[in-house]
Amino acid sequence: MTDPLASPPDRRPGGRTARVRAQVLDAVRAELAERGHEGLTMEGVATRAGVHRATVYRRWRDVGGLLVDVITAAGEIDWQPPDTGSLPGDLTALNEEIQQSLVVQPSFALALMAASFHSEQAARAQTRLWTDRYAQCEVLVERAVERGELPAPHPDARSLLVAATAPIYHQLVLLRAGPDPRLPRRAARAAVLAAAAGAFRAPRQDREESDREQSDREESA
């Protein structure tokens, strides 16, 4: 949902503490992208950052601490969801941003996903970041409802967003297909068509419909 490769806001003028954090996290991002999380060491980060090892150990404790902080820093970026004027346009732009973050070489986003398979701390931090980003994106669905692009009853925003974005991750991260320049638009379009046809209803509506289908079946039986 984000391009975590982007640096957090430059806090260097904020004093030595902020400056050291920026240097260390820049080094973590560079080491992760170059060597993957398996090659990430406290010593390597300290050397690359030009910061005393003792400082790195004191403030981040271990590699897990570094991973959590680099993910936290990605969440501090002033990221804004796209605003193109239409839901298909917004979701396509979002998917293009995701695709870009996954195909760039080396991909920091991919390195973080790999790390989160092996560090519970990193996995939790990444889940928090993703939860925040999906929550931020709910405004795309709200704006589409206001513009009358989606009929009532309105879809559950998060389910729609997951459906629109999941194929990008699936193709690139799990199936390891090459990037398909049409996929961002196609996946966005499919999710919007499904929403317009009544998919992604809020769980309560969904349950009511399921009950209705059930009683229809019983009546026709």
Place this chain on the structure above:
Amino acid sequence: MTDPLASPPDRRPGGRTARVRAQVLDAVRAELAERGHEGLTMEGVATRAGVHRATVYRRWRDVGGLLVDVITAAGEIDWQPPDTGSLPGDLTALNEEIQQSLVVQPSFALALMAASFHSEQAARAQTRLWTDRYAQCEVLVERAVERGELPAPHPDARSLLVAATAPIYHQLVLLRAGPDPRLPRRAARAAVLAAAAGAFRAPRQDREESDREQSDREESA
């Protein structure tokens, strides 16, 4: 697309070579599920399998060789896609199978995905397996077309299958949400609604439509 936890067909009557392979691959699956790929060693597998270390080194060479063979063995299972009589039913059953393989503790499917982030060999073997499974599932879409469930022009089967299944992997593998018993049905239903509304067209049709939209925009401009 598969439950790789299932053992390959029992070839033990096939002689010593087949028996040793079955023992070694059972040990790889058990070690992977218990310790993850980081804990997978030639020695650990040999000990668990009760097979001489030299044999394991000679036939599989290294941990990458063991991973590739265990993925190859998963592809040798006589797996059949579901056949429930309707496309939403088939896709729901498929998603339930996928969800089950990911939430079972310990999950061999998850361990393999983690491994494929760190072994190019394992990644390639997994991509081949997934490609085969999606190809096998195209029959679900063909049957739906024959039953008249999907209007012409017919969707690209693989795109539809990826859209139907991707949310399960996304929620469970990447977002690390807990399993949602309604998700298999909801994701299946969304993909079918999108397909019925004209999503997932073959790339050529999609391009023609995009050209048409473009010329509509130019005319109305």
